[in-house]
Amino acid sequence: MSEHSTKDSHDLQLLENQLCFPLYAASRLMTRAYQPLLARFQLTYPQYIILLILWEDAPCPIGHIGARAILETNTLSPLLKTLEKQGWITRTRSVVDERVVMVDLTDKGHAMKQECACIPQELYEQTDSNAEDLATVKAMLNQLVTQLQETM
Amino acid sequence: MSEHSTKDSHDLQLLENQLCFPLYAASRLMTRAYQPLLARFQLTYPQYIILLILWEDAPCPIGHIGARAILETNTLSPLLKTLEKQGWITRTRSVVDERVVMVDLTDKGHAMKQECACIPQELYEQTDSNAEDLATVKAMLNQLVTQLQETM
DNA sequence: AGAGATAGTATCGAGCGCGATATAAATCAA
């Protein structure tokens, strides 16, 4: 409480007292951790996220992918174009509503699901946190995501 | 457990069962939340992170900023060049070791600390999580950051 | 002192993320 104190756990302007920084750092480090596992498939991390969604929901419109990934079309359009060019997906304009572009997996895209099945396990082995802690963080982050989405 | 189940809480390949996605989403949403608060100062979120570090540690070498922000010089160099151009900081080659560039705050940069003091509070008011939960997430993320840094 | 190794910073290229804007199709209102 002294004014000469160099560390104040209540000073919100200190980096270590902010939630935003570990969020920012952990997200980048997580992306780095995935990168070597994805490189053998020539996939980037955002591309992998899109495939995760498609393995659950394909075929589906671009808007649906955007809603799940929390990404706008200005990010998704070039991303999907690349995935199509590399043979993972197809993009087809809907005939019932020509504004909609339906995205589906190619055979190669479907097959990749099995190839990538080992990745989550491989990655969790790099963090020696126990499963409970990771589940707690995950649940709390999901709640935070929901709140931040509501206020925007 | 049925093979016909559409939701399996143990299937690590589902987006909702992965830690990486809420981390990725929360980090981007947090950046979006900061953006309107920083826009009035013409600051981006990464630039704000650098200033947070400098308000604690300036003057200091670029390498020190990189170590705290977990950013390499390929990211920091252009970022710091922009901050210098906009008058927040100065960059000076050390005379005792000419490899080192010392970064310091300008008067404008120092003054900005008071201007930005309200930002953390303004932001926390946007999340209606209780303080304990946020502190728990923060602590767990810091632990995750440490672990991910060690394994890389 | 000289040669090789190491350290600190900068540059380049590619992909991501997003605000702003555009375009075409579908819907709604009068």
Added chain:
DNA sequence: TTGATTTATATCGCGCTCGATACTATCTCT
């Protein structure tokens, strides 16, 4: 039905992030 609004997607430009590489300064070893 026409005109206005909304919806779904795409394009553009800028800043961030990072792997690969380069450059200079310092250090180490002989």
